[in-house]
Amino acid sequence: MTIWMPMLDPAMPRYRALADAIRLDIASGRLPAGTRLPPQRRLADALGVTVGTITRGYAEAERRGLVTSRVGSGTYINGLVSAQRVSAEGFGHVFRVGAACGEPPDAGVSWEASLESIDLTMSLPPPHPARQQGMADALVAISQSPAALQHCVDYQNEFGRDNQRQLLANWMGELGVPVVAEELMLTQGGQNGITLALSALMAPGEALVAGALTYPGLISASAERGLKLLRIPLDEEGMDIEALARLCRQQVPRMVYVMAEQNNPGGAQLSHARREALVALARQYDFWILEDGVQYLPPEECGMQLYQLAPERTLYLFSTSKLLAGGLRLGVLRAPVALLPRLGATLRSHSWMVAPLLVETVCTWLTSGNAAPLIAWQMEEVRARQRLAHSVLNEWSLAARPSSFDLWLELPEGQRSQAMVESLAIRGIHVTSAEPFCVGNEPPPQALRLCLSAAASRETLTHALEIVRELLLAPPALRCTTL
Ligand SMILES: Cc1ncc(COP(=O)(O)O)c(C=O)c1O
Structure with missing residues (x-):
């Protein structure tokens, strides 16, 4: 009869490698809940290790809550420990992992009991938990408001309702992103803001510039649109604007994508001098700036946004994903007013509008005071x-x-x-x-x-x-x- 043969990482002590292999094989489904692990001597012989090593490995797996050993019967795989039992102590942020099914190793066990990887x-x-609660409260409030429900069942125009844009503008202002409602359009998250900007303002084959390391969603959106994506080196002051100037002398890009406050990845922040130099170049060579502010930072850690330095040619991406919930898919795109009809037409051709329920949920959440x-x-x-x-x-x-x-x-x-x-x-x-x-x-x-x-x-x-x-x-x- 074949027995379960774990793959042991040779770089680790054997007993820990065995416990890790049990965890990985549970996660991959190779060891379903209730499976009896091989008797210790058989596994020791099969692996060419001592019985003591297997005993220690099984004990380590038990300590982690992966298995339960029953005297005289053997060692069995526990059920998937996947539920995060969350304490309801408001903002005390106590998270514990509880057992969802199978034999719970212990009530309120620590993270080590989780089979889930990190x-x-x-x-x-x-x-x-306040994230789920905030959404739940907003949905309940909507369900009890005939006016809000009416907004959610109706189509609405592609820019969203005026009072919603005003509310979002006020909120962004409180967060240190001062905008006026008339310059905003709603998008289905920051990613959709990127694709709208690229679709509305760039034709296939045109040059888009980004830092040498950039947000992967920009890379994929650029490839999908058939754009020519060009890299500019980055250092601790952000994008090298002198290198961009050299590029412009040979080939003028249509747009430059930049995460001025913190590059994703690496966190480099564009210095003020470089922001001014970038804006001057954009005016000299007449290209658009797509400023991505989705990775929000509080105002005390930020410089002057590019859209404030060059409002006539900068589109600014903002999203609720990193502040409230990524699943809401609500972003805000700030653009020069003259561009809004073009951006609106693009949104209409993609999806008509952002789902009114999502917008209503965010606005209700924001007005509840819970956010x-x-x-x-x-x-x-x-x-x-x-x-x-x-x-x-x-x-x-x-x-x-x-x-x-x-x-x-x-x-x-x-x-x-x-x-x-x-x-x-x-x-x-x-x-x-x-x-x-x-x-x-x-x-x-x-x-x-x-x-x-x-x-x-x-x-x-x-x-x-x-x-x-x-x-x-x-x-x-x-x-x-x-x-
Ligand atoms: C820099 C940056 N821009 C845009 C996005 C996409 O945001 P959203 O989830 O709102 O589509 C992300 C998501 O991680 C991001 O890191």
């Missing part, structure tokens, strides 16, 4: 997570704005990001290398992006960071894979 690949606002404390909590939380990451990884080269969701970790000499990404994944920690952010085909830097805000809690994040630290101290061996 995914730090997505730039998400930190989880908090401001959530955002204030979030800002504190992301700053605390940055401090935490900087203290755990203080020996390495790190870059981030103080209130950024993400941390950019440059690997020390000789380490490779792909090997790190893979070794971290074996340990259940998922991060991103520089590869997806690369414009053009220059080699990517050996660096990792860690989305600190995506972790379920600071405890979870600490665990993930400790593993990153362990691997930085003892990096995976680089294997020779070709001649």
Whole structure:
């Protein structure tokens, strides 16, 4: 009879590698809930290790809540531990992982009981029960308001209702993004704002400029539109505007995409001098600026927005995704008023309008007064997570704005990001290398992006960071894979 044969990571102590293999095989479905693991002696013989190693590995898996051993009967896989039981203590932010099914290892067990890996690949606002609650309250309020329900069942025009645009303009102003309602149109998130701007203002084959490392959604939208995407080097002051000036002398781009407050990835902020130089170039060569402000930072960490320096040629992207909820898909595009008919026609041809229910949900949430404390909590939380990451990884080269969701970790000499990404994944920690952010085909830097805000809690994040630290101290061996 064949027995379950785990793949053990040779770089780890055997017993921990065994516990990790159990976790990975549960996650992949190879070990469904209720499966009996092989008797210890049989597995030890099959793997060529001592029985003691297997005993320790099973005990480690049990400590993590992956398995339960029953005296005289064997060791069994627990049910998927996936539900996040969230304490309802308002803004106290206590998250615990509870067991959803199967044999619960223990009520209120720590993060270690989770079979879920820790995914730090997505730039998400930190989880908090107030997020779900805010949405629930807004939906209940809508369901009880005949006027709001009427708005939600009706079509509306492509720019949204005037009072909604005014409310969003007021909110953006409070967040340090001063805009006037007449310059705004609603989009289905920041990504849709990008595609609208590219579709409305650029023809296939035209040149679009971005930093050498940029938001992957821009790269894919540009490819889809058949644009020529050109890279400009970045340094700690953001895009190299002198390099852009040299490019303009040879080839004038139609548009320059820039994340002035914090480049995603890496967090570089465009200095004021470069903002002025960029605006001067845009006026000299007559190109559009697409300023992406979706990765929100509070005003004290920001410079003067480009749309304020060059309102006549700058489109500014804003979204509720990083402040309220990504699933809402509500963005705001600020553009010179003269461009709005063109942008509106493009939105109409794509989808007529943003779903009125989404707009109504956001506006009701904002007027409820629940959004401001959530955002204030979030800002504190992301700053605390940055401090935490900087203290755990203080020996390495790190870059981030103080209130950024993400941390950019440059690997020390000789380490490779792909090997790190893979070794971290074996340990259940998922991060991103520089590869997806690369414009053009220059080699990517050996660096990792860690989305600190995506972790379920600071405890979870600490665990993930400790593993990153362990691997930085003892990096995976680089294997020779070709001649
Ligand atoms: C820089 C940047 N722009 C745009 C977006 C897309 O935002 P949305 O989720 O609102 O479509 C993201 C999402 O991560 C982003 O990081």
